[in-house]
Amino acid sequence: MSVDRPRPLVAGNWKMNGLMRSSAKVLGEVHAGYTPGLRARVDLVVCPPATLVSAFAHMSVGTRVGIGGQDCHAKESGAFTGDVSAEMLADAGAAYVLVGHSERRQYHKEKDADVCAKAVAAHRAGLTAIVCVGETREEREAGKTLAVVRKQLRGSIPVDSNSHNLVVAYEPVWAIGTGLTPTAADVAEVHAAIREELKRLVGKADHAKVRILYGGSVKPSNAAELMAVENVNGALVGGASLVAADFLAIAGAYLS
Numbered sequence: 001m002s003v004d005r006p007r008p009l010v011a012g013n014w015k016m017n018g019l020m021r022s023s024a025k026v027l028g029e030v031h032a033g034y035t036p037g038l039r040a041r042v043d044l045v046v047c048p049p050a051t052l053v054s055a056f057a058h059m060s061v062g063t064r065v066g067i068g069g070q071d072c073h074a075k076e077s078g079a080f081t082g083d084v085s086a087e088m089l090a091d092a093g094a095a096y097v098l099v100g101h102s103e104r105r106q107y108h109k110e111k112d113a114d115v116c117a118k119a120v121a122a123h124r125a126g127l128t129a130i131v132c133v134g135e136t137r138e139e140r141e142a143g144k145t146l147a148v149v150r151k152q153l154r155g156s157i158p159v160d161s162n163s164h165n166l167v168v169a170y171e172p173v174w175a176i177g178t179g180l181t182p183t184a185a186d187v188a189e190v191h192a193a194i195r196e197e198l199k200r201l202v203g204k205a206d207h208a209k210v211r212i213l214y215g216g217s218v219k220p221s222n223a224a225e226l227m228a229v230e231n232v233n234g235a236l237v238g239g240a241s242l243v244a245a246d247f248l249a250i251a252g253a254y255l256s
């Protein structure tokens with residue numbers, strides 16, 4: 001591994017899944033399976049629903065498994081019923097937060113400027129923002145993938161970003177939860193474009209160290225191939241992260 005190559009990160013996005021009793025068991029299995037060998041090679045993060053962030057953070061003390069939120073409000077506090085601020089996530093023990101996931105962009109109509117404001121809030125609270133980008137099937141078929149991803153990056157990444165407070169996740173919308181994945185060559189093309197764009201957005205000195213995750217139907221069976229792609233520095237895992245053995249097997253792609 002070259003000196004500049006970022007340490008890999010595998011993050012599990014549990015989405016709106018998980019009740020306390022059954023989830024604590026899964027998290028315990030993740031802790032148990034995060035062996036010294038795996039810890040030496042890859043960072044692990046679990047992003048449970050907001051109701052479980054505090055408990056998971058407490059349970060994870062001393063395990064080196066990081067905990068993240070799945071979204072945050074741009075403001076620190078106020079009359080925003082149902083929302084959670086980045087400061088609240090940090091207070092609950094989170095170190096990361098996903099922003100701009102396609103499900104937020106689609107179902108909550110979040111635009112790049114909203115995502116950027118949330119990433120700013122994450123940084124203000126001392127969290128690492130995992131900024132998600134990705135094209136729809138229509139955009140890919142129209143040959144617009146790179147243009148769409150570049151535009152999302154320019155609009156969503158705050159100016160104060162660096163390799164410590166920013167992770168980028170490339171998730172083609174059509175690959176999420178479908179069992180479909182782009183070819184390794186397609187992933188390589190998009191990740192190279194993201195790295196190039198980061199040079200402008202984060203700065204030449206630090207851009208090579210920003211982790212770029214691939215997300216969308218990552219499974220134990222395809223993890224090794226996807227994680228081996230140039231400029232892929234880990235994975236954002238949805239469905240497979242709900243099963244500890246599968247999540248750990250994906251991270252295990254970095255053992256070989």
Ligand SMILES: O=C[C@H](O)COP(=O)(O)O
Pocket residue numbers: 013101171175176177178179215216217218236237238239240
């Ligand atoms: O945040 C995770 C992604 O949406 C991927 O979900 P998936 O692994 O179930 O396709």
